[in-house]
Amino acid sequence: AQTVTQSQPEMSVQEAETVTLSCTYDTSENNYYLFWYKQPPSRQMILVIRQEAYKQQNATENRFSVNFQKAAKSFSLKISDSQLGDTAMYFCAFTLYGGATNKLIFGTGTLLAVQP
Amino acid sequence: ETGVTQTPRHLVMGMTNKKSLKCEQHLGHNAMYWYKQSAKKPLELMFVYSLEERVENNSVPSRFSPECPNSSHLFLHLHTLQPEDSALYLCASRDTGRYNEQFFGPGTRLTVL
Numbered sequence: 651a652q653t654v655t656q657s658q659p660e661m662s663v664q665e666a667e668t669v670t671l672s673c674t675y676d677t678s679e680n681n682y683y684l685f686w687y688k689q690p691p692s693r694q695m696i697l698v699i700r701q702e703a704y705k706q707q708n709a710t711e712n713r714f715s716v717n718f719q720k721a722a723k724s725f726s727l728k729i730s731d732s733q734l735g736d737t738a739m740y741f742c743a744f745t746l747y748g749g750a751t752n753k754l755i756f757g758t759g760t761l762l763a764v765q766p
Numbered sequence: 767e768t769g770v771t772q773t774p775r776h777l778v779m780g781m782t783n784k785k786s787l788k789c790e791q792h793l794g795h796n797a798m799y800w801y802k803q804s805a806k807k808p809l810e811l812m813f814v815y816s817l818e819e820r821v822e823n824n825s826v827p828s829r830f831s832p833e834c835p836n837s838s839h840l841f842l843h844l845h846t847l848q849p850e851d852s853a854l855y856l857c858a859s860r861d862t863g864r865y866n867e868q869f870f871g872p873g874t875r876l877t878v879l
Contacts, residue, residue, distance in 0.1 A: 654808075683866045695856065695870035741809070745866045753822075754858075754868055756809040 652677045654744050656757035663732045664765050670717075671727045671760045673742030681747035684718065684725045685754070690738040698740070701725065703747075729762075737764045769793065772857050772871035779847065780879050787842040787874045789857030795869070797862050798840040800832060803854040803873070815840060816862065847878045 653676045663669035675684070686698040701709045701718050708716050713733075717726045729736055742757040770791045779785050791798065800812040814822035815834040829851075831843040840857055854875050858868040 685867060687870075692872070693854065693875075694872045695858075697867050697869070700867055747866065752866065753811050753814075754809075758806070758808050 652679075652682075652744055652746070652755045654742050654755050654757040656742055656760050658760045659758070660761045660763070662763045662765055663729075665732055665734060667732055668728060668730045669732055669762065671729075671740050671742075671762065673725045673727070673757060675723050675725065675742070675744050675755075677723070677744065677746075679746055683745050683747065684716075685743045685745075686714070686716070686725075686727045687741045687743060687756075688736075688738045689741065689759075690735075695741070699727070732764045734764050734766060736762060738762060770857060770859055770869050770871035772855075772874050774874060775872060776875045776877075778877045778879065779844070781847060781849075783847075784843070784845040786844065787855055787857075787876075789840040789842075789871055791838055791840075791857075791859035791869070791871075793859055793861070793869060795859035795861045796837055797860045798834060798837075799858040799860070799868060800840065800842055801856040801858065803856055809856070812842075844876075847876075849878050852876055852878045 655674045682703045684701045687695050688698045689695045699711045699714050713730045715728045739759045741759045744755045746752045773788045797816045802810045811824050812826045813832045833841040854873045856873045857871040860868045
C-alpha cells in the first residue's frame with residue numbers, strides 16, 4: 651500500500667523569504683505522479699505543482715519548485731519569495747499512473763503561515 | 767461558471783434529517799470523487815465514479831448514498847447521520863486521460879447536531 655508522510659504539521663516563514671516543506675512517500679511501484687496541493691483558509695483545494703516519476707528534472711511553477719529524489723522517495727516543495735497569499739495548508743499527494751480508480755493518497759498536511 | 771462547484775457551502779442538520787450535497791463540474795471530466803476531510807486527519811476517499819458508474823466504495827457507511835446521474839453531476843445523499851460525520855465534504859473531478867490530477871470544489875461544511 652502507498653503512504654504519504656508530512657512530518658511538519660506547522661511552519662512559519664517571513665514574507666519574501668524561502669521555505670521548504672517536506673514530504674516522503676512509500677511505494678513499490680515505478681510509475682506514479684506526485685502533487686502538492688494548497689488549501690487556503692477559503693478551503694478550495696488547488697493544485698500547486700505536479701511531478702511525473704519518470705521525469706528526472708524537478709518541476710517548477712513560478713515561485714514554486716520541487717526537489718524530487720526518487721531513490722529516497724522524497725518530494726519537498728520550495729516556495730521562494732514567500733507572499734502573504736501563500737498562507738495555507740499544503741498537502742502532498744501521490745497517485746499511481748493511469749485508471750479512474752487510482753486514488754490520490756494524501757499526507758496530513760503542513761500549515762504554512764507567512765508572516766508580514 | 768467554471769471549475770467544480772458545490773452546494774450548499776454550509777449545512778447544519780439533525781441526526782434524523784435527510785439532506786443532499788450537490789457537486790457539478792464544468793471541465794468535461796470523466797471521473798468524479800467524494801472525499802471527507804476531518805481535522806488532523808488525511809483526506810479520506812469515499813466514492814469514485816467513472817463515466818457515471820461507481821467504481822469504488824471505500825467502506826463508507828450506508829447512511830451516505832452517492833448518485834451520479836451524468837458525468838457532470840454528483841450527489842451525496844445523507845440520512846440518519848451521526849455527530850462524528852461532521853466534516854468538510856469535498857468533491858473532485860478528473861480527466862483520466864491527463865496527468866491524473868484532480869480538481870476540487872470548495873467543499874460543504876457539514877455539522878450534524
